[in-house]
Amino acid sequence: MDFRPIQAKKIYEEVVEQIRQLMENGSLKPGDKLLSERELAEKLQVSRASVREALRALEMMGFVEIKAGGGTFIKETSGDDIIQPLAMFLSIEKGSFFEIYEIRKIFEIAAAHLAAQRATPGDLARIEENLEMMKAAMTEDDSEKGEGSDAAFHFSIAEATQNGWLVRLLNTIADSFNKSISIARRQLYLTPGHPQLLIEQHTKIYEAIRDKNPILAQKTMLEHLSFAEGAMAKTLKIEPEFKLLT
Amino acid sequence: MDFRPIQAKKIYEEVVEQIRQLMENGSLKPGDKLLSERELAEKLQVSRASVREALRALEMMGFVEIKAGGGTFIKETSGDDIIQPLAMFLSIEKGSFFEIYEIRKIFEIAAAHLAAQRATPGDLARIEENLEMMKAAMTEDDSEKGEGSDAAFHFSIAEATQNGWLVRLLNTIADSFNKSISIARRQLYLTPGHPQLLIEQHTKIYEAIRDKNPILAQKTMLEHLSFAEGAMAKTLKIEPEFKLLT
DNA sequence: TAAATGTTAATGGTAAGACCACTGATCTTT
DNA sequence: AAAGATCAGTGGTCTTACCATTAACATTTA
Numbered sequence: 144m145d146f147r148p149i150q151a152k153k154i155y156e157e158v159v160e161q162i163r164q165l166m167e168n169g170s171l172k173p174g175d176k177l178l179s180e181r182e183l184a185e186k187l188q189v190s191r192a193s194v195r196e197a198l199r200a201l202e203m204m205g206f207v208e209i210k211a212g213g214g215t216f217i218k219e220t221s222g223d224d225i226i227q228p229l230a231m232f233l234s235i236e237k238g239s240f241f242e243i244y245e246i247r248k249i250f251e252i253a254a255a256h257l258a259a260q261r262a263t264p265g266d267l268a269r270i271e272e273n274l275e276m277m278k279a280a281m282t283e284d285d286s287e288k289g290e291g292s293d294a295a296f297h298f299s300i301a302e303a304t305q306n307g308w309l310v311r312l313l314n315t316i317a318d319s320f321n322k323s324i325s326i327a328r329r330q331l332y333l334t335p336g337h338p339q340l341l342i343e344q345h346t347k348i349y350e351a352i353r354d355k356n357p358i359l360a361q362k363t364m365l366e367h368l369s370f371a372e373g374a375m376a377k378t379l380k381i382e383p384e385f386k387l388l389t
Numbered sequence: 390m391d392f393r394p395i396q397a398k399k400i401y402e403e404v405v406e407q408i409r410q411l412m413e414n415g416s417l418k419p420g421d422k423l424l425s426e427r428e429l430a431e432k433l434q435v436s437r438a439s440v441r442e443a444l445r446a447l448e449m450m451g452f453v454e455i456k457a458g459g460g461t462f463i464k465e466t467s468g469d470d471i472i473q474p475l476a477m478f479l480s481i482e483k484g485s486f487f488e489i490y491e492i493r494k495i496f497e498i499a500a501a502h503l504a505a506q507r508a509t510p511g512d513l514a515r516i517e518e519n520l521e522m523m524k525a526a527m528t529e530d531d532s533e534k535g536e537g538s539d540a541a542f543h544f545s546i547a548e549a550t551q552n553g554w555l556v557r558l559l560n561t562i563a564d565s566f567n568k569s570i571s572i573a574r575r576q577l578y579l580t581p582g583h584p585q586l587l588i589e590q591h592t593k594i595y596e597a598i599r600d601k602n603p604i605l606a607q608k609t610m611l612e613h614l615s616f617a618e619g620a621m622a623k624t625l626k627i628e629p630e631f632k633l634l635t
Numbered sequence: 636t637a638a639a640t641g642t643t644a645a646t647g648g649t650a651a652g653a654c655c656a657c658t659g660a661t662c663t664t665t
Numbered sequence: 666a667a668a669g670a671t672c673a674g675t676g677g678t679c680t681t682a683c684c685a686t687t688a689a690c691a692t693t694t695a
Contacts, residue, residue, distance in 0.1 A: 425675060425676080426675075427674095458676060460674090
């Protein structure tokens with residue numbers, strides 16, 4: 144006999160699917176207000192609890208925003224939050240320091256390369272601005288400001304690639320990463336001589352991008368990241384598992 | 390007066406947070422069985438519905454597996470599914486073809502580079518095996534088998550990097566991507582002359598990795614991906630927004 | 636008139652109880 | 666010992682009820 148299993152899909156998944164399709168074909172646009180939970184339950188012929196579970200799932204994935212007492216709305220900027228689960232995972236998963244950092248290196252190197260090809264004058268101005276802020280932070284001996292402008296520097300380079308997805312992914316990885324090793328990162332700035340080195344490295348990166356030299360940009364970025372990796376690994380007392388990306 | 394707003398965190402978020410912390414500090418290990426929904430509700434002094442909403446969220450993010458009638462378990466291989474929302478997003482978001490493909494190129498090129506440095510004899514054997522399967526698929530004119538072995542070929546290269554995270558991320562992106570453009574992908578194999586070209590390209594990639602030549606590996610991989618991108622864009626009638634990654 | 640205030644209906648948030656289908660282990664029968 | 670029946674436990678779903686918040690409307694007040 145050629146029987147096929149009876150459909151046993153969970154109800155909330157069906158609800159998610161229907162809403163997803165409405166978003167896909169454009170019937171639901173960002174900002175739109177969804178039917179109330181009670182109305183949805185009635186229309187779909189399911190309990191309100193099932194509708195709620197579906198909306199929870201969509202909320203976690205960043206597709207809708209639920210306002211208590213107000214209603215449920217299709218979220219405007221889906222995309223940034225899509226990767227929230229990744230951030231959560233990074234807080235749990237231990238011992239993959241070099242694996243994650245390698246991925247970050249892959250992204251950042253590519254970003255530097257692309258930025259050198261595509262950066263607009265406005266992009267360059269932003270990058271330089273962040274670089275100047277780093278220098279100011281050093282002379283003021285303000286390590287917190289230093290870290291902030293450092294992150295902003297890398298962010299502005301990612302933006303210069305004109306690839307929104309690259310910006311989102313790189314940011315998620317870098318943010319989660321910086322959080323999970325904040326101690327080592329702090330140490331990176333407090334070690335005598337390091338601030339000057341970091342500024343030199345950042346300056347080289349900026350100049351390569353400014354001069355529209357993709358190869359040099361990715362080379363200087365790699366040198367910078369490898370240096371930071373080594374310094375932080377030292378603080379964390381970890382040994383690299385294999386040869387670094389070159 | 391200096392009042393601060395009362396914390397009005399949603400209950401299910403609190404539940405998620407508590408479970409997350411238990412996973413983070415190791416009290417909950419992969420494979421462990423969670424308390425039943427009813428027990429959790431009693432221990433946490435919340436309703437079962439709230440517990441269920443929390444478990445739904447954890448399920449969507451791939452941290453737990455819920456078996457009807459069996460129980461809830463901490464998932465073994467969290468990581469593959471972490472990015473499921475990404476797959477859903479790709480089905481909604483239009484017009485980011487080149488952005489996503491660029492990210493895929495970044496990953497694949499880096500993977501080829503690293504594979505050439507780190508591939509073990511076993512890795513090389515697997516890569517070659519998939520290459521042979523592609524050739525067989527071509528002589529048999531089996532386009533489905535061709536696509537499958539093509540994906541397997543790229544997967545085995547990613548595995549050869551010895552970086553589990555790279556494998557996971559690249560797979561998620563490549564899978565979602567291939568699904569969303571399955572028509573164009575099919576066309577890629579049905580166009581006269583293309584199968585031979587694809588095999589030539591794959592062979593060059595394999596040889597570069599085998600000869601432990603990272604630079605050549607990433608060059609041949611880029612050529613291959615750019616060719617595929619151009620062919621698929623033609624089918625989809627899309628024009629690149631900017632110069633391709635070089 | 637216009638701003639502040641009170642009212643109210645709708646909405647999401649939570650709780651409690653009930654029943655069903657499925658799972659897995661135990662017990663019974665063969 | 667193997668096969669089948671039994672049964673307690675679990676997630677899946679539905680129903681009902683009440684609370685807290687929101688936003689729109691109506692009212693009062695300066």
